Amino acid sequence: MMFALEIPYWELTIIKTVIVLSIIPAGAVVLGYVFLLKMMAHMQSRMGPMEPGGFHGWFQLIGDGIKFIQKEDIIPGEADRRVFALAPLVVLISTFLLYVVVPTGPRLVVQNLDVGIFYALAVSSLGVIGVLMAGWASANKFALLGSLRAAGQLIAYELPLVLAVVGVVIQANTMSLQGIVHAQADGSIFGFSGLGNPFFFTQIVGFGIFLAAAQAELTQTPFDMPVAESELVAGYMTEYSGFRFLFFFMAEFGTALALSAIAATLYFGGWYQPLFKTGIMADLLGPVVLGIKVMLIAFLIFWIRFTFPRFREDQLQSFAWKILIPLSLVNIMVTAIFKVVL
Numbered sequence: 001m002m003f004a005l006e007i008p009y010w011e012l013t014i015i016k017t018v019i020v021l022s023i024i025p026a027g028a029v030v031l032g033y034v035f036l037l038k039m040m041a042h043m044q045s046r047m048g049p050m051e052p053g054g055f056h057g058w059f060q061l062i063g064d065g066i067k068f069i070q071k072e073d074i075i076p077g078e079a080d081r082r083v084f085a086l087a088p089l090v091v092l093i094s095t096f097l098l099y100v101v102v103p104t105g106p107r108l109v110v111q112n113l114d115v116g117i118f119y120a121l122a123v124s125s126l127g128v129i130g131v132l133m134a135g136w137a138s139a140n141k142f143a144l145l146g147s148l149r150a151a152g153q154l155i156a157y158e159l160p161l162v163l164a165v166v167g168v169v170i171q172a173n174t175m176s177l178q179g180i181v182h183a184q185a186d187g188s189i190f191g192f193s194g195l196g197n198p199f200f201f202t203q204i205v206g207f208g209i210f211l212a213a214a215q216a217e218l219t220q221t222p223f224d225m226p227v228a229e230s231e232l233v234a235g236y237m238t239e240y241s242g243f244r245f246l247f248f249f250m251a252e253f254g255t256a257l258a259l260s261a262i263a264a265t266l267y268f269g270g271w272y273q274p275l276f277k278t279g280i281m282a283d284l285l286g287p288v289v290l291g292i293k294v295m296l297i298a299f300l301i302f303w304i305r306f307t308f309p310r311f312r313e314d315q316l317q318s319f320a321w322k323i324l325i326p327l328s329l330v331n332i333m334v335t336a337i338f339k340v341v342l
Contacts, residue, residue, distance in 0.1 A: 027257035071242035088247035092128030097123040098258035105286030146235025150226035157216035163328035164209040211288035264293035
């Protein structure tokens with residue numbers, strides 16, 4: 001006998017909210033531990049993160065978290081206290097909203113919007129409002145310059161990020177992220193449909209553009225001019241300490257996880273694996289499959305961060321306007337031509 005459990009809408013909404021809210025700090029901890037404290041330590045022969053806590057330095061991240069929490073919450077005397085306090089929350093909310101439309105299984109999605117990718121790209125740009133709030137409210141010239149740089153950078157790289165996705169939307173005939181997963185699952189490569197048709201093969205240029213633009217959205221090296229410590233101390237975060245600074249850290253790594261999940265969904269089939277396409281097993285395996293793909297893409301993002309030197313501001317803007325945007329327009333044109341011809 002089958003029993004159906006009816007959950008009221010408001011209770012279901014609370015459950016979904018709690019799950020998404022827990023993903024952000026959990027994702028920040030995982031990415032921070034795996035890439036910042038382990039991968040970077042190995043790549044750069046940094047022994048410090050390998051020592052605390054015995055086995056492979058497992059206590060380093062916990063110690064850093066305790067340090068941030070116990071630090072005094074300092075607000076500059078001339079700062080706008082209300083705006084200064086709200087800025088990290090605005091950035092964190094922007095990150096939270098990204099997870100609403102990311103599917104992790106056939107039925108595991110907070111809200112399957114018909115315009116899911118449009119929604120995700122729209123809310124991802126809201127973080128710049130929090131960054132501008134932080135820079136302006138700090139009453140610090142370095143913070144203000146950092147926030148203005150961040151705004152200019154995010155405006156420039158939002159365009160190639162959106163244009164890179166257009167090619168996928170043309171191929172899938174939908175803006176729903178769940179629909180894009182199914183379009184790849186139901187496709188075939190040269191008549192072979194066993195693995196579906198990941199759009200990575202036909203949209204490899206778009207994937208490269210998306211990865212570069214995502215790196216700039218995260219203000220990570222080589223696109224970290226808004227927080228260039230040699231010029232701006234810590235940019236828009238200069239006056240922040242304690243748990244408020246920790247909010248910015250969680251937002252950055254939570255956004256990195258979200259953008260990696262979106263890239264995995266757009267170009268690698270997301271939660272799809274060929275063994276179980278529907279049912280409870282697909283829902284159970286979906287998060288694992290998506291998690292593996294997310295970690296591989298996040299590895300590329302952090303590998304770039306640890307490898308390349310910082311762009312100058314003029315180089316940073318030129319790369320967006322003279323290379324990424326024209327290239328993304330060419331990619332859209334070629335994709336549209338093949339869509340019509342084939």
